[in-house]
Amino acid sequence: MSAVTTETETETAAAPAAEPVLQASGVVMRFGGLTAVNDVDLTVRQGEIVGLIGPNGAGKTTFFNCLTGLYVPTEGTVKYKGRVLPPKPHLVTQAGIARTFQNIRLFANMTALENVLVGRHTRTEEGLFSAILRGPGYRRAEAESRERARELLEFCGLGAKADHLARNLPYGEQRKLEIARALASDPGLLLLDEPTAGMNPQETRAAEELVFAIRDLGVAVLVIEHDMKFIFNLCDRTAVLVQGRKIVEGDRETVQNDERVVTAYLGAPLEGTTAAQEDGQ
Numbered sequence: 001m002s003a004v005t006t007e008t009e010t011e012t013a014a015a016p017a018a019e020p021v022l023q024a025s026g027v028v029m030r031f032g033g034l035t036a037v038n039d040v041d042l043t044v045r046q047g048e049i050v051g052l053i054g055p056n057g058a059g060k061t062t063f064f065n066c067l068t069g070l071y072v073p074t075e076g077t078v079k080y081k082g083r084v085l086p087p088k089p090h091l092v093t094q095a096g097i098a099r100t101f102q103n104i105r106l107f108a109n110m111t112a113l114e115n116v117l118v119g120r121h122t123r124t125e126e127g128l129f130s131a132i133l134r135g136p137g138y139r140r141a142e143a144e145s146r147e148r149a150r151e152l153l154e155f156c157g158l159g160a161k162a163d164h165l166a167r168n169l170p171y172g173e174q175r176k177l178e179i180a181r182a183l184a185s186d187p188g189l190l191l192l193d194e195p196t197a198g199m200n201p202q203e204t205r206a207a208e209e210l211v212f213a214i215r216d217l218g219v220a221v222l223v224i225e226h227d228m229k230f231i232f233n234l235c236d237r238t239a240v241l242v243q244g245r246k247i248v249e250g251d252r253e254t255v256q257n258d259e260r261v262v263t264a265y266l267g268a269p270l271e272g273t274t275a276a277q278e279d280g281q
């Protein structure tokens with residue numbers, strides 16, 4: 001190789017070194033006699049969008065809860081950027097993992113901007129006294145937070161809705177607001193739990209673009225979805241959970257052609273497969 005390295009060569013050489021952002025190893029979650037998550041390993045690397053699919057009750061949300069400190073796994077470890085995560089949700093957020101929920105959890109009587117500001121608090125350093133005294137440090141931090149919150153609303157397509165109450169936003173926009181709020185904590189990894197549930201097809205396509213844009217910001221994404229077309233359009237890799245176990249993980253072809261996956265979905269071809277083939281993908 002020549003001594004002069006072009007930018008392209010540098011990028012190509014750097015690509016295989018993408019660091020793991022998330023490393024879940026041997027994660028088990030038991031509720032009494034029920035093993036909801038059974039010995040699951042999953043790695044998400046910098047720059048990746050990874051899908052997590054599986055039939056209802058497969059353990060997907062429980063696995064998310066294990067990653068975000070809502071549950072302490074019965075067994076196994078979860079590392080973020082090489083460090084074992086503390087099993088407390090606010091510490092996980094502080095470490096750099098943000099999430100959205102399957103059932104939207106916004107502050108209904110607060111504006112869109114205020115909801116994003118709430119998501120920002122883990123990144124503001126002004127303490128209680130500063131807040132009470134409202135000194136220059138506090139005012140500066142607050143102004144910066146507001147500016148960042150407005151940027152995030154703009155980024156998520158909600159720039160014109162900053163002053164609307166969350167409860168008055170259409171469902172699809174509430175989902176986007178959840179994403180804006182999650183991004184406010186400046187995560188390195190974003191976990192999305194069924195981000196397109198209740199969205200119409202146009203909103204779903206727009207959500208796809210938003211997830212690509214988030215990845216392009218340098219945020220790795222792990223997404224649970226039942227919409228297979230969404231998953232296969234978006235994800236570099238997809239893992240399939242069935243009855244708590246990861247039965248397969250790979251690219252679109254690997255997952256779609258795996259007989260165990262087809263069987264798990266009651267023998268029906270995976271939804272989205274036909275559309276994808278028609279697209280010639």
Ligand SMILES: Nc1ncnc2c1ncn2[C@@H]1O[C@H](COP(=O)(O)OP(=O)(O)OP(=O)(O)O)[C@@H](O)[C@H]1O
Nearest residue numbers: 031034036054055056057058059060061062063102
């Ligand atoms: N807190 C809990 N206590 C007892 N059982 C639970 C608890 N949370 C989840 N479960 C059980 O664990 C299993 C996995 O549930 P989970 O919600 O993780 O599945 P899922 O794949 O996310 O399903 P869905 O696609 O329907 O959201 C289910 O049998 C569920 O009833």
